[in-house]
Amino acid sequence: MSTITADLTGFPEALRSTLAEEAVRAVPDVQVLDMYSEAGSAVYHDFTLADASEVPELVRAVRSTSGPVLELAAGSGRITLPLLAIGRPVCAVDLSEPMIDLLSRRLEQAPQRLARACETVVADITEFERPAQFGAIVVGTTSLSLLDADQRARTFARCRTNTLPDGRLILTTSVLTGTDDERIVTVTGASGATYQVVDVPKPAEGSRWTVVIAQGGARPMALWSQIRLLSAEVLAEEVRQAGFEIVDQQLIPGERYSSVLLQASLRNAGRPRGEHS
Structure with a gap:
């Protein structure tokens, strides 16, 4: 033996x-x-591909908005493809080139109308900036949980800059x-x-x-x-500090971990778009 x-x-x-x-x-x-x-990206992609947690709720929230969608920390596309199915253009951003490569391969196998509507970008979400271009900005649970407080603050500042005046910031956080x-x-x-x-x-x-x-x-x-484990209260306060106001909060029940979905709109939509917190 x-x-x-x-x-x-x-x-x-x-x-x-x-x-x-x-x-x-x-x-x-x-x-x-x-x-x-x-090396781990392909395994991560494989075992999370069928995970639909939060997806229906995020898609429903995005449906209530209009205009292009920005997904931050998109990974290999667990949320990206359902967002594309709504019929809206999606810009999918992730720092990991292997993850974006996996997403690109998935798009090659998807219907052409979905593939044409998706732009993939390898970039740091704390620095990605396209002023006033997006009607919805989506950030899934794990994405924010990997960032420290300073990185989240910089991400939310960019979100404020990138959001259309009537746009929404839509995000989730995990709770035990x-x-x-x-x-x-x-x-x-x-x-x-x-x-x-x-x-x-x-x-x-x-x-x-x-x-x-x-x-x-x-x-x-x-x-x-x-x-x-970021509480909804902490996350909501950080979003407010970045110039948003919370307009909706929803609990998404889970067996082991639940999620809280937050939706926020710009507090002062008339502010100059290039100004950061």
Whole structure:
């Protein structure tokens, strides 16, 4: 019987002595990587492709607006394609070139009317600026949770600049609604591959960690990510500081984590468009 060994180089200290470490140590020759690394992007795309959480609510909110749509941190297009199906032009922005490449390949296989309506951009969402061009700006849960307070402030300042006077900022944030117990589940990706997903909530630290173990490739991978748990109250205040006012708030229930959807409009639509907070 062979001895199981695992190289935990790169494994976050915050996950030591957790169910995640136990699961990763059980995989021989595993490679530990950031979830959003180039190698991890294809796995992330595969196991989230069928995840429809928040999508109907976000699409419904965008339908109530008019004009082009800007999606920030679009990734491989989990939300992008449903937005395109509304029949509106979408500008999909993400910092990760591998993710945008995955989205571009999905668009190549989509109906031409959808592909023609989508512009993909590799850019930092804290710096992306196209003044007064968008009737709706969409930011999904995980996107904001990966940013610190300063990065969120810069992102919202750009959103204010980029929004049409009657436009909406539409965003979601994740809240822990179940227990804070660690758990491991098996998830089947869009390709049919199976993944072990380990969930490690850290409510005292205001975050949760996810480790996805993929064993179908040439070498097993353990992909980790840390997501900040941003309360709706904190996020709403940050949005107000950027010059918006909250016009709607909705709870989207979930088994383990729920989401809160916030919609905001410009507080002073007549302000000069190039002015930042």
